[in-house]
Amino acid sequence: MKGIAIAFPWRISTLMFFTGIALVWLSCKKDDPPEDGEQDLTHIPYAPQAYTIVKPAHFPQIQIPADNPMTVEGVQLGRRLFYDPILSADSTQSCSSCHLPQGSFTDNLAVSTGIDGIAGRRSAMSLQNVAYATNRLFWDGRSPTLEDQALLPVEDPIEMHNTWPNVIEKLKKHPDYPARFRKAFGINTTKGITRELAAKAIAQFERTLVSSGKSKFDRYLQGELDALDDEELDGKLLFFDEGQVVGLPDAQCFHCHGGLTLTGNQYFNNGLDSVGTLDEFVDKGLGEVTGNPFDNGKFRAPTLRNIALTAPYMHDGRFQTLEEVIEHYSSHGKPAPNRDPLIPTVGFPIPGTNPVKYSGLTTYQKQALLKFLHTLTDTDFVNNPDIQNPF
Amino acid sequence: MKFSLAGGLLIAILAFIGCKDNTDSGPTSTFTITFKALYDGQPLEKFKAYDYDTYKVQLTRFNTYMSNITLLGGTSGDVKISDIEWVNFTPDLAPDNFAVPVPIAIANVPDGDYTGIRLGYGVPPNLNAQQPKDFPAGHPLSNENEYWLGWKSYIFNKIEGQVDLNSNGQADGALIYHCGSDAVFREYTFNLPVKVEPGAGITVEFDLKTLFVLNGTWLDLNNAYNQITSNDVNDVVIANELMDNFGNATTVK
Numbered sequence: 001m002k003g004i005a006i007a008f009p010w011r012i013s014t015l016m017f018f019t020g021i022a023l024v025w026l027s028c029k030k031d032d033p034p035e036d037g038e039q040d041l042t043h044i045p046y047a048p049q050a051y052t053i054v055k056p057a058h059f060p061q062i063q064i065p066a067d068n069p070m071t072v073e074g075v076q077l078g079r080r081l082f083y084d085p086i087l088s089a090d091s092t093q094s095c096s097s098c099h100l101p102q103g104s105f106t107d108n109l110a111v112s113t114g115i116d117g118i119a120g121r122r123s124a125m126s127l128q129n130v131a132y133a134t135n136r137l138f139w140d141g142r143s144p145t146l147e148d149q150a151l152l153p154v155e156d157p158i159e160m161h162n163t164w165p166n167v168i169e170k171l172k173k174h175p176d177y178p179a180r181f182r183k184a185f186g187i188n189t190t191k192g193i194t195r196e197l198a199a200k201a202i203a204q205f206e207r208t209l210v211s212s213g214k215s216k217f218d219r220y221l222q223g224e225l226d227a228l229d230d231e232e233l234d235g236k237l238l239f240f241d242e243g244q245v246v247g248l249p250d251a252q253c254f255h256c257h258g259g260l261t262l263t264g265n266q267y268f269n270n271g272l273d274s275v276g277t278l279d280e281f282v283d284k285g286l287g288e289v290t291g292n293p294f295d296n297g298k299f300r301a302p303t304l305r306n307i308a309l310t311a312p313y314m315h316d317g318r319f320q321t322l323e324e325v326i327e328h329y330s331s332h333g334k335p336a337p338n339r340d341p342l343i344p345t346v347g348f349p350i351p352g353t354n355p356v357k358y359s360g361l362t363t364y365q366k367q368a369l370l371k372f373l374h375t376l377t378d379t380d381f382v383n384n385p386d387i388q389n390p391f
Numbered sequence: 392m393k394f395s396l397a398g399g400l401l402i403a404i405l406a407f408i409g410c411k412d413n414t415d416s417g418p419t420s421t422f423t424i425t426f427k428a429l430y431d432g433q434p435l436e437k438f439k440a441y442d443y444d445t446y447k448v449q450l451t452r453f454n455t456y457m458s459n460i461t462l463l464g465g466t467s468g469d470v471k472i473s474d475i476e477w478v479n480f481t482p483d484l485a486p487d488n489f490a491v492p493v494p495i496a497i498a499n500v501p502d503g504d505y506t507g508i509r510l511g512y513g514v515p516p517n518l519n520a521q522q523p524k525d526f527p528a529g530h531p532l533s534n535e536n537e538y539w540l541g542w543k544s545y546i547f548n549k550i551e552g553q554v555d556l557n558s559n560g561q562a563d564g565a566l567i568y569h570c571g572s573d574a575v576f577r578e579y580t581f582n583l584p585v586k587v588e589p590g591a592g593i594t595v596e597f598d599l600k601t602l603f604v605l606n607g608t609w610l611d612l613n614n615a616y617n618q619i620t621s622n623d624v625n626d627v628v629i630a631n632e633l634m635d636n637f638g639n640a641t642t643v644k
Contacts, residue, residue: 058522058524059524060523060524060526060528060533060535061524061526061527061528061533062528063528063533064528132535134534135484136483141483141484237541240539240541241541254541255569258535258536259523259536259540260523265536266483266536267483286483286484290484290485292487292488294437294438294488298483335561337438338438341451341551341552341553341562341565341567342565342567345565345567345618345619349615354556355556355564356618
């Protein structure tokens with residue numbers, strides 16, 4: 001028994017050592033000559049440093065995919081690619097054109113416009129805490145991972161309208177990028193620059209877009225109980241359905257915007273459109289991806305972190321203000337066969353109604369909720385120098 | 392040349408892995424528990440209009456934490472095989488409206504014959520005292536979507552749907568059961584022969600129709616306070632009643 005207990009870790013460490021040696025051996029192909037037109041990069045040191053994401057202590061751990069470990073060099077490369085218009089066909093738009101730091105990585109437009117001046121049909125989603133996104137990405141969930149998501153805007157005809165082969169050619173000929181790809185991923189020649197590595201670098205940078213933990217709400221959560229005033233506390237109670245205060249109903253917010261990132265990472269029909277049948281939705285959302293009519297009109301619940309900075313609201317930017325958003329939910333939205341069952345239950349049950357109806361929120365309750373939403377503003381995050389445009 | 396050297400090295404590594412010493416305990420197997428959601432004995436189907444008392448319900452979401460999973464009466468006594476699992480029957484991107492079976496494969500379970508299984512419904516108090524940040528990413532309890540900041544508790548289960556009280560084809564009420572607090576954690580024991588050997592497993596079925604019939608009487612959805620439980624002061628009663636009835640709604644085979 002004792003002997004086994006000693007032998008096991010020895011075997012693991014030995015295995016890791018030999019595996020590492022094998023991987024390094026396979027990657028160090030200095031004697032492979034570059035192909036025509038390709039640039040030898042092996043004179044550039046490849047010594048990536050592990051990158052540790054800085055997150056608030058009260059936030060959960062972040063899951064990093066095994067095939068895209070975070071490195072300082074990878075994050076630096078991704079940051080540049082994120083802000084560089086080199087990705088678009090006419091070199092006028094970058095990821096940051098629609099995801100600007102001051103808008104908590106939105107563009108504050110109802111819908112975004114691509115390089116050809118064509119308006120898209122949906123609003124740019126906030127990237128704050130996107131490292132915590134599970135259950136797919138985009139409003140309609142069409143992308144399984146951050147790495148996959150980063151590939152799509154480049155070739156979207158109403159976004160960057162480029163092709164990845166064209167982007168890769170530009171990156172290969174760039175005076176700076178080949179060395180950065182070498183330092184981040186250990187490629188030996190420019191032939192190693194691929195769309196997959198570009199996407200991995202962008203995803204690494206995007207995973208660093210984590211809250212500062214210094215919003216009023218975060219300070220309250222970390223024990224600074226006077227960080228919220230009485231009205232903001234009432235808004236918090238309404239939001240989180242704590243049910244402990246007589247006179248405050250359930251605003252039902254946290255069911256879809258739960259957890260510290262204030263998104264449940266799920267897809268809902270939140271009663272935006274009145275339809276008689278499931279086929280009537282103009283934008284089918286999740287249903288476009290799944291092909292299931294019951295998913296029509298469902299969209300991903302976005303994070304409410306920094307929500308005061310991300311107007312306009314909803315997937316199509318139909319609401320200009322948070323007041324309009326609150327009014328939408330207080331009035332229970334519009335009917336649809338797959339409207340989420342919680343939407344009509346905001347407020348108190350109205351006595352004597354059968355079937356039961358709910359009261360919605362009073363003017364004070366709406367104001368309290370609004371004030372609470374403003375406690376989610378995190379200017380330290382949007383002003384973090386490490387996530388600004390490096391150019 | 393280098394490729395062949397590297398290939399040889401990898402073969403050596405694989406051979407190394409293959410020489411596993413297994414003398415410290417008896418044989419073990421991977422034991423699979425397949426969880427299934429039913430309504431009236433049939434696979435649960437989202438948005439299907441089910442008969443419920445004198446009206447109709449449509450169910451849209453069902454997930455639950457299962458915990459302290461313990462095989463009973465083995466040759467070496469009881470064996471806890473899992474602390475916690477999250478079972479989601481209604482993922483957003485399911486291929487159709489049917490609740491998906493959720494197989495959970497538990498490795499290194501001692502082979503042998505057991506006399507039953509004990510299941511925890513929800514998150515036991517020792518784990519419920521912790522928060523998502525306390526668990527490594529990917530752990531079932533790292534999922535902050537299933538954690539209530541307001542009550543500092545995990546949401547043990549979610550059962551959601553809508554009610555057509557007038558049977559006119561229009562939803563006119565909700566059915567939202569989110570249970571979660573130490574007071575509503577339950578454990579139930581199921582006595583049946585369980586054999587653990589390579590390829591073995593059991594099926595655990597939850598029938599929601601049975602869950603909604605409390606002591607022979609349908610949970611009355613005409614009462615607004617019976618439509619929603621988020622475990623607050625008004626509706627913890629319903630959460631208790633549902634959790635009390637979960638054992639009856641469970642079949643292990």
